[in-house]
Amino acid sequence: MAPATCAQRHMWNLIQRQLPDAAFYNEGLWTDLPARGTPQDVLDTFAELVGHYESLRTAFARAPDGSLTQHVLRTGHFEAEIHTTGPGESPQDALRAWQCRMRHTAFDLATAPLFRAMVVLTGNTPALAAFCVSHIAADLMSMRHLIGELPRLLDARTTGRHPAPPPAARQPVEQAHYERSRKGRALLARSHDYWRRQLASAPPSLFPARRSRATGPPDPGRAGPEHYSAAMNSQAVPLALTILSRRWRVSGSAVLLTAVALLLGNRAHLPACTLRLLTANRSEPELRTAVANLHQEVPVTVPLRGEHVADIARGAFAACTTAYAHGLFDPDRAEELTRAAGRERGTPIDLSYCFNDIRNAHERRADTSTPPPAHAVRAATTATTIEPCDFEEAETFFFVVVSYRPGWLRLVADADTAALAPDEVHSFLRGVERLLVELACEPAESTPPAELATRAWPELRHSRMAMPQAGGAATGTARGDCHGHTTWQ
Template sequence: MRLAFEGERSGTAPLAWGQRSIWIAMCRTMPSDHYFNFGRVLAVAPHPPPAVLDALAALIARHESLRTRLRQVGGDVHQAVERSGVLEVEVVDSPAADLERNAQDMLERLAAPVFDYYAEWPVRVGLVTCDGDVRSVVIVFCHLAADGLGADVAVRELRLLLRRGSVPGPPPRQPLDLAREQQSPAGGRVSSSALAFWEREYRRIPPSMFGAPAGPPLRPRFWRAAMTSRAMETAVRVISGRHRVSGTTVLLAGAAAMVGEVTGHRTCAMLPVVNNRFHVRDREVVTPLAQDGLFVLDLADDTFEGLLRSAWASSLRAYKHTRFDPLELRRMVESVSAERGATVHPHCCFNDQRFVERARVEPAEHDEAAIRSLLGETTVTWPVKLDQLNCRFCLHVTDGPGGLGVSLTADTAFLPPEAMEGYLRGFERLLVEAACREVRLAELPDLAAMAAT
């Protein structure tokens, strides 16, 4: 089935900072860059296929990122917005009982191949029909077109287009305009201010959190351990409520403490992915706005409670300095690395992908025995193995029906599988104990040993 679309303009511009950041990461991950593909499934009331195609065409017309491809201009990669085009749409007919399974199968199938960034449209669309009507819309995004929150905006607007025929209000800012704004003198000042912070911190952090290989890598080299934990979910809620900080801050503090325990470093540097949607004008933009923050935590506190206070302040500093030109960051890193005589890069990433983080955290009632008993329900699986990745340690947090999802994708040369699982279970045990009592950081070796038994 063919989907024709037409927007209001075309144009070419350099990549915006968020686009450039994810493009650098994708290039470092090639040929395994399908890792960055992601998608959404929208279950809908029965609609005839032409109505769904009309809604999709309106969505693509509204958001220029969904009709943007890459183009080489003067030796650099630029974004090229096309005014119109045609997208091939896959259609699968399904019995009513199998709609969910077939939609998920379609999502996985469409997300599996690498995008052709120069020739292919940056979205893939599929429809699952039953009795002639569309019941699920499957959209797979190239990460150059959207980040997770941008994809959620697109899906929400598609739902409105199907229900009401329109989206209220004018279209949001577009990546072309964003890129031109970032190249202005005002954009340069924003970038320079952020990079001054990064440079100060890069002069004092360890060159890498994972600098010494533990042994020969496995094949494939990069493995993912995925933990599902109701115990950790409950512990994060309890600690967050008790200390009036976000769950992300709790997780960052715990993750940094455990990285320090594994590596022996007393200063931990992590790169949290920050959504950069703090300004109201950016909340509905469909493009990758997210960039890395630099979270630096000195592990000098005696207790986890003290570390949590330090982590709160460090996270605010990180979030404040996340809008910068990635090419200027690369030049700064090269300069500082040459000065220090070693390549400086934390190789330690953190991404809290949960959709909702409560703005006002309320104290959580808890029962210590009940929290500890949940440890027995925790599961660890190994869903992904990759030949290439752009990092040595990538920690992701998601919500799930069975509890908090915490996955660690790591370079097996630096963290073999048994160490990956040990990290996750030690991380879980730390937060569970911190929810029940005061934990001294000197206890971390004992907590890790308890988690391993």
């Protein structure tokens, strides 16, 4: 037993706000399996993983003083399903059905393990395996590590070899003790100072016409916000990022953040744009392969007053570097600081806007290959597609960058329809691509940033003065549609 970590408390708070949909933050991954071994071999390998990583067998409860505590089980059982495909049924069909059930089956956070598994058989042979966890137990990097460990350990088990032990990593109970050490307390104090500085400069809202989430808890009798999300698959965006990141000497993530901030900030007539970055908090060696929820969401303010977009991008890159250095913070203290800053201003501060780049592999700025010519970047836009998707987050605005296939990127935007109507979500994604392509193909960069933003998102001319109203149709995004649903963090 130990106090909960900062990241565990952060996720606990998010889950409580999402109630009664307690399954909203369930997450999972899957992998194909080698055509050998038995179902029991796969289940034993899952058990090995649960035994090694304490976070997968941890429960949570409130202490008498109200603080959140974590309880690690020494032994126990987890739920697993074995499914044999029927005639005409593929392993992927069975996987999708299971994922749908898991997406709507809540974990009891007071009962460990917060882990479920499934194995799909073709005949008597395991074809694929999947697992589902509560986000309070594992973040995306943890899940990627687990899904990589599963076939390695299974291969060793079925061939009679002894696998190399996984790298030593800090367990959540050890992380809790670290956060209460002298070094940990100093880091948290610096993060609190960072939050104060961010709150002093953050605009109160990126969508002023929308009721701020910071005004208090929602009315239980009122329907929750309606969301709409769309995904854009683009070849032009990665080409433009290659050119701009080299030219401006910043990361591709900073270039994307600049484009998003410039469009949103220009729409709201703001001198700066504040978004929350999802930080992995894995800079220390003992945390790089840890299986736990370590991620937190830290604000970053991007000033938009630069003479050139390159100036804004370099400022965004520096601001991101500072933000990630303060990614470990006390979430309850951060909420107190946010409420206090709102009282001082006389208006609540809404920070429910997120930017998350979770590409599997990021570009290397030292790449010396020849950059693509401008005509190739412009020509690539003809292949761009945008379609509704069933990604959903609990924020007013959430922007995600994911790997798609070689040479492509997938950009996903999810918004409360009271902030951006469905057609505006589509036009926003097109605007991001249009802005990046224009910048990549205009070496002089002489056009003022605000003019570039308006040119890239022409709908700004019509939407800046009249915000969309709540209740816009969210065609094709009902929560009951389980095909391909993924929650990214």
